[in-house]
Amino acid sequence: MPLVTSKKMLLDAQAGGYAVGAFNIENMEMAQAVVKAAEETSVPVIIQTTPSTVKYGSPDLYCAIVSALAKNAKVPVALHLDHGESYELAHSALVAGYTSIMIDGSQLSFEENIELTSAVVKESAVYGIPVEAELGKVGGKEDGLDGGAGNYTDPHEAKEFVQRTGVFSLAVAIGTAHGVYSEIPKLDIDRLEQIRHVVDVPLVLHGASGLTEEQLKQCITRGICKVNIATELRKAYSDGIKEYFSKNPDAFDPKKPCAAGREKVMQTAINIIKVLHTP
Numbered sequence: 001m002p003l004v005t006s007k008k009m010l011l012d013a014q015a016g017g018y019a020v021g022a023f024n025i026e027n028m029e030m031a032q033a034v035v036k037a038a039e040e041t042s043v044p045v046i047i048q049t050t051p052s053t054v055k056y057g058s059p060d061l062y063c064a065i066v067s068a069l070a071k072n073a074k075v076p077v078a079l080h081l082d083h084g085e086s087y088e089l090a091h092s093a094l095v096a097g098y099t100s101i102m103i104d105g106s107q108l109s110f111e112e113n114i115e116l117t118s119a120v121v122k123e124s125a126v127y128g129i130p131v132e133a134e135l136g137k138v139g140g141k142e143d144g145l146d147g148g149a150g151n152y153t154d155p156h157e158a159k160e161f162v163q164r165t166g167v168f169s170l171a172v173a174i175g176t177a178h179g180v181y182s183e184i185p186k187l188d189i190d191r192l193e194q195i196r197h198v199v200d201v202p203l204v205l206h207g208a209s210g211l212t213e214e215q216l217k218q219c220i221t222r223g224i225c226k227v228n229i230a231t232e233l234r235k236a237y238s239d240g241i242k243e244y245f246s247k248n249p250d251a252f253d254p255k256k257p258c259a260a261g262r263e264k265v266m267q268t269a270i271n272i273i274k275v276l277h278t279p
Contacts, residue, residue: 003066003077004044004076004099005078006078006080006132006226007168009044011202012044014223014225018225019226019227020044021276022080022227023048023233024228029237029259029265033265034233035069035077037269039073040266040270041270041277043273047066047078048079048082051083051085058096059093079100082228082230084103094127100132102133102171103117103133106134106173113135114161121165121168130168132204133170133171135154135171135172136173136174151173152191153174153191155195155199158195159198170199170201171206172195172203174189176211185210189222193222196222202226203225204228205228208229210232213275217275217278236267237262240257240260240261240262244256244261
């Protein structure tokens with residue numbers, strides 16, 4: 001089927017008490033793996049690209065890859081711009097055919113974030129595409145993103161932000177971080193619960209790679225409807241390739257190590273999806 005928007009996926013997840021997996025991909029093989037994982041588990045899925053990934057290729061290129069996979073997929077597939085860093089990048093993704101947009105103004109002041117997010121919401125409405133924004137700042141470093149020590153989302157600001165921007169979903173900062181954790185993070189679950197009480201839009205958890213199964217389920221029961229996974233997939237893909245070459249040091253056909261990486265990504269995604277969809 002054609003690419004779908006993330007709107008119905010997240011509303012269904014919100015009503016059903018589970019979370020949709022949103023997986024960052026870097027190439028065709030990773031995209032194939034994520035779609036296959038979704039088909040194996042019979043659930044809808046969101047495929048994401050970050051600004052640095054888009055710069056490595058282009059919005060048109062990634063949209064073509066994912067659109068081709070979605071066309072023959074047995075489950076709904078959405079293509080999401082993750083951490084869109086500017087109005088211009090959001091616009092280019094919309095024109096290319098992305099079906100879900102994140103504008104990340106978390107590095108800006110509260111009012112500047114509202115101004116940028118509102119502009120992207122208005123532009124995306126022309127295309128019928130839902131917008132995710134971030135309030136507070138998810139910490140850590142990954143993919144050119146530097147959230148430093150992070151800055152927790154204030155529940156009262158979250159309520160005002162959603163009302164003034166008309167954003168469809170909101171990424172919240174409750175103690176997660178991008179990249180690799182040196183230790184299991186301590187999440188502010190009470191803060192998440194407070195945000196859920198004052199905000200009725202779907203909530204999004206970034207920096208989820210490395211969280212325990214219990215932590216993920218705690219977040220989902222308190223309103224998280226979309227969970228972003230990037231680092232775990234990158235590591236899985238790289239590990240698959242490394243393992244292939246360790247056994248086949250003289251290999252030169254790139255399809256074979258890439259297929260090994262693809263298999264690792266698929267298994268990783270399947271395991272994560274099962275956690276996100278299990279009560």
